[in-house]
Amino acid sequence: MTVVTRFAPSPTGFLHIGGARTALFNWLYARHNKGKFLLRIEDTDRERSTDAAIDAILDGLNWLGLDWDEEPVFQFSRRERHAEVARDLLATGKAYYCYASREELAEMRETARAEGRPPIYDGRWRDKDPSAAPAGVDPVVRFKSPNHGETVVRDLVQGDVIFANQQLDDMILLRADGTPTYMLSVVVDDHDIGVTDIIRGDDHLTNAARQQQLIEAIGWMVPRYTHIPLIHGPDGAKLSKRHGALGVDAYRDMGYLPEALRNYLLRLGWSHGDDEVISTEQAIDWFNLENVGKSAARFDFAKLENLNGIYIRGADDAYLTGLVAPILAEKTGQDISPNQLKLIEKAMNGLKERAKSVNSLAESSLFLIAERPLTLDDKAKSLITEEASAVLTRLADRLEALEDWNAEDLEAAVRATAEAEGLKLGKIAQPLRAALTGTTVSPGIFDVLDVLGREQSIGRIRDAALA
RNA sequence: GUCCCCUUCGUCUAUCGGUUAGGACGCCAGAUUUUCAUUCUGGAAAGAGGAGUUCGAUUCUCCUAGGGGAUACCA
Numbered sequence: 001m002t003v004v005t006r007f008a009p010s011p012t013g014f015l016h017i018g019g020a021r022t023a024l025f026n027w028l029y030a031r032h033n034k035g036k037f038l039l040r041i042e043d044t045d046r047e048r049s050t051d052a053a054i055d056a057i058l059d060g061l062n063w064l065g066l067d068w069d070e071e072p073v074f075q076f077s078r079r080e081r082h083a084e085v086a087r088d089l090l091a092t093g094k095a096y097y098c099y100a101s102r103e104e105l106a107e108m109r110e111t112a113r114a115e116g117r118p119p120i121y122d123g124r125w126r127d128k129d130p131s132a133a134p135a136g137v138d139p140v141v142r143f144k145s146p147n148h149g150e151t152v153v154r155d156l157v158q159g160d161v162i163f164a165n166q167q168l169d170d171m172i173l174l175r176a177d178g179t180p181t182y183m184l185s186v187v188v189d190d191h192d193i194g195v196t197d198i199i200r201g202d203d204h205l206t207n208a209a210r211q212q213q214l215i216e217a218i219g220w221m222v223p224r225y226t227h228i229p230l231i232h233g234p235d236g237a238k239l240s241k242r243h244g245a246l247g248v249d250a251y252r253d254m255g256y257l258p259e260a261l262r263n264y265l266l267r268l269g270w271s272h273g274d275d276e277v278i279s280t281e282q283a284i285d286w287f288n289l290e291n292v293g294k295s296a297a298r299f300d301f302a303k304l305e306n307l308n309g310i311y312i313r314g315a316d317d318a319y320l321t322g323l324v325a326p327i328l329a330e331k332t333g334q335d336i337s338p339n340q341l342k343l344i345e346k347a348m349n350g351l352k353e354r355a356k357s358v359n360s361l362a363e364s365s366l367f368l369i370a371e372r373p374l375t376l377d378d379k380a381k382s383l384i385t386e387e388a389s390a391v392l393t394r395l396a397d398r399l400e401a402l403e404d405w406n407a408e409d410l411e412a413a414v415r416a417t418a419e420a421e422g423l424k425l426g427k428i429a430q431p432l433r434a435a436l437t438g439t440t441v442s443p444g445i446f447d448v449l450d451v452l453g454r455e456q457s458i459g460r461i462r463d464a465a466l467a
Numbered sequence: 468g469u470c471c472c473c474u475u476c477g478u479c480u481a482u483c484g485g486u487u488a489g490g491a492c493g494c495c496a497g498a499u500u501u502u503c504a505u506u507c508u509g510g511a512a513a514g515a516g517g518a519g520u521u522c523g524a525u526u527c528u529c530c531u532a533g534g535g536g537a538u539a540c541c542a
Contacts, residue, residue: 182542204537234478
């Protein structure tokens with residue numbers, strides 16, 4: 001039987017990092033087993049569901065490269081089918097009408113809690129005769145769940161988890177207004193869509209028991225369950241916005257590469273021996289549910305950043321240039337010309353070596369397209385002493401005489417100048433860097449000269465020397 | 468309160484009864500170097516606590532503690 005997994009977010013916000021990992025695991029599991037990965041939008045909460053959120057989720061998945069099979073299913077559109085299943089349950093006596101008011105319910109919970117009993121619905125309408133129904137009250141439909149025995153969820157990560165059936169009350173299937181609840185909808189949809197493996201956050205573990213009872217009552221096949229631990233913030237508490245519970249778009253905006261984030265998320269709670277940097281192909285090849293850990297993991301930006309650096313260094317120059325361009329355009333307030341793009345791509349090899357995010361890559365590319373005369377930052381300014389200016393002028397003279405403008409000849413010329421001046425290379429390279437880039441940090445200085453070209457280089461050097 | 472789950476360096480993790488408890492991030496020191504970064508070398512750093520089972524427990528069982536999750540006419 002081919003594996004069918006699904007990712008089922010509710011469109012009430014962006015695709016947060018925990019959801020992204022759940023989607024990733026589902027995707028990986030499906031791809032590994034050559035099965036299907038489906039997407040279902042759980043939009044039954046009409047109040048909180050928005051189109052913007054749907055777009056954000058789809059965008060997030062696309063950005064991460066998690067492609068789904070078939071058209072996404074919108075749960076709300078299936079409400080008639082859900083209601084139909086509830087009616088069948090009613091007809092066969094596996095569900096019943098409950099007329100308890102919300103106040104009544106709240107009171108019931110309160111007393112139960114006070115007496116140390118589980119705060120659950122007591123089943124007061126479970127066996128009542130329909131004639132007892134109060135007039136003018138729209139009832140909800142409740143599932144007649146087993147009162148005795150236990151329900152065991154055979155979870156691939158959590159193992160066999162046993163729940164006493166008395167602990168689980170008669171959940172609501174249909175609200176008073178006739179709309180289906182989540183508990184009913186997931187069960188019906190997962191069945192109808194043919195989901196074989198449900199992989200989701202372990203905050204759903206208790207739900208699994210209740211859903212399983214429902215499935216068994218209907219007589220459908222119970223899917224395999226896998227409840228993966230949640231991601232926590234650096235302090236061990238539930239992930240909040242101040243931690244990393246941001247939308248994946250926020251990670252993109254921070255300059256993380258999708259492949260880096262994916263790799264990071266994969267290793268958060270899953271491992272394959274000592275492997276850390278794992279390509280998508282390897283991930284698909286290696287992924288399994290057995291190696292998913294059982295404990296919650298804390299989100300660690302430092303490690304993500306390290307991974308990001310690794311992926312940036314290994315990335316294609318043209319690809320990175322394409323990512324950097326729009327950021328640069330925004331920073332400078334103008335479009336980046338094809339010539340400038342060529343310049344950036346040429347310098348990319350040296351640039352990416354020292355970047356840890358796409359944003360810092362853009363930042364360090366800025367000097368390439370800066371207009372003369374450059375504004376030097378304070379550190380750079382302090383390097384252009386009177387003495388340095390004189391040296392730079394003589395260096396410019398020497399460079400001007402160069403026949404070929406390439407890194408090799410440039411290095412020879414700079415070294416020769418240093419020797420002639422009786423200076424260490426660093427003494428001349430730093431002021432030169434300041435003049436060329438306006439900062440004290442850049443790729444190798446000979447590469448900078450080479451990439452910038454004769455005119456810009458000499459111009460910038462003379463600008464600085466004269467200032 | 469009730470139910471469920473979790474617990475190895477600061478963090479992510481390996482280990483599936485016998486290891487000097489391994490790797491990675493971060494941190495510290497050093498090497499390389501024109502800056503920064505990269506790279507390389509070395510270092511500090513862990514089995515929550517307590518009982519058992521066993522010749523032997525990080526590994527199996529139980530208890531305690533701590534953390535997390537669930538307890539909606541939300542999903």
